[in-house]
Amino acid sequence: MTLRACIDIGGTKVSVSLNDPVRGLELLAHQYAPTARTGDNDALARQVVTMVDAACAQLGVEPMVVQDAGVAAPGPFVLGPGGIELATPNICGALAGGDARLPNDWRTATLEGPLRRRFARVRVENDGIAALEAERHWGALQDIDHCAYVTWSTGVGCGLCVGGVVLRGKQGNAGHLGHTFVSDDTQAVCGCGNVGDLESLVGGNSIHKRFGESASTLMARAVAGDAKALQLVDELCRVMGRALYDITVLLDLQRISLGGSVFLHNQELLLPRLVDQLRGRLPAMTDGCELVPAGLGDRVGDYAALALVG
Ligand SMILES: [Zn+2]
Structure with missing residues (x-):
């Protein structure tokens, strides 16, 4: 059995679901949580991994059956040593123009690097590009x-x-x-x-x-x-x-x-x-x-x- 993780990161919430390729467009085991904004700047990536594990637990499958992760995330992105990081003003507290009330001093939130340590295949795209791809596939x-x-x-x-x-x-x-x-x-x-x-x-x-x-x-x-x-x-x-x-x-x-x-x-x-x-x-x-x-x-x-x- 192979499942794929569908991860949608927003400024206020993260949603994760799983997809079984043999079951078409069905999205399974939805998980929602407020976007992580505290701790180190890999907190968001670690939150995503935890949510995928929780979705697997809900379905009663081993987490390692999920090796593909598609991630739609708000930009702008910057490229760090591990790949795409988020430089999103409403997530990263240290960015000019960001919300000064954010409880962190992140300049970026790392994303692709930590996810690549967990999943064999990772594709992170700006949420506008990801939605365009969905409309081109099915819409x-x-x-x-x-x-x-x-x-x-x-x-x-x-x-x-x-x-x-x-x-x-x-x-x-x-x-x-x-x-x-x-x-x-x-x-x-x-x-x-x-x-x-x-x-x-x-x-x-x-x-x-x-x-x-x-x-x-x-x-x-x-x-x-x-x-x-x-x-x-x-x-x-x-x-x-x-x-x-x-x-x-x-x-x-x-x-x-x-x-x-x-x-x-x-x-x-x-x-x-x-x-x-x-x-x-x-x-x-x-x-x-x-x-x-x-x-x-x-x-x-x-x-x-x-x-x-x-
Ligand atoms: Zn502007």
């Missing part, structure tokens, strides 16, 4: 060679594919769409320290900071017909839609699959407004590009790590 981007997956959630990120090749970049960080420049006419300060990044204007956290209410409350008021809320939603979609336009014309894309909690919970409201930002603008390039909801819906995250070991 809305199957057989599409020029495409992107964009998540609109607490933050904003994406995975990009051109000519059938998923773009990774020099350290696996390609697709940090949330940290691209949108406007300097704003006080919006991004988690990375920049002013006017996409994420600082439309990310779920930023919506709360800018407008004093959660994205879901704002969207609900807009759906109910509140004129002021509709105006704010129009403005959010103008900014987000232009970012989608940017990647469409930069890469000559055929299709963009959209996910993330802000988008998925409000897609009837948001999708037509985002499409409006592409239609009629440089139609030679945008006419041939579709915006569609993620085919895997809110399960993109679950399958992202599986796509890395599939």
Whole structure:
């Protein structure tokens, strides 16, 4: 028996499940835990190994039957001596632009190195890239060679594919769409320290900071017909839609699959407004590009790590 570990690391929680290749897409023995943030900077990697062991115990199998680990993790990544380490501001307390209240002084969290000591095969990818791979395997981007997956959630990120090749970049960080420049006419300060990044204007956290209410409350008021809320939603979609336009014309894309909690919970409201930002603008390039909801819906995250070991 051979099982594969599907590991999804987020800023607030880690989820681990196992997959038996003969049982298709089924994810077994789900384990969830708050992301480790204390101790040495290998604490997160050790947490992942412990959670895989717990999943094996739940299934009544020996931990050593798991030798493949797919890991979807938030960037940015840096390459250390053992491979990919996380330099994620909401995990590592010593990073500029990070949360000063974090209970650690990590500059990075080691990940790939410790995991390679436990598993025979390890693949770590940025969560946007991993989700793109899942959408290309099983979702809305199957057989599409020029495409992107964009998540609109607490933050904003994406995975990009051109000519059938998923773009990774020099350290696996390609697709940090949330940290691209949108406007300097704003006080919006991004988690990375920049002013006017996409994420600082439309990310779920930023919506709360800018407008004093959660994205879901704002969207609900807009759906109910509140004129002021509709105006704010129009403005959010103008900014987000232009970012989608940017990647469409930069890469000559055929299709963009959209996910993330802000988008998925409000897609009837948001999708037509985002499409409006592409239609009629440089139609030679945008006419041939579709915006569609993620085919895997809110399960993109679950399958992202599986796509890395599939
Ligand atoms: Zn930024």
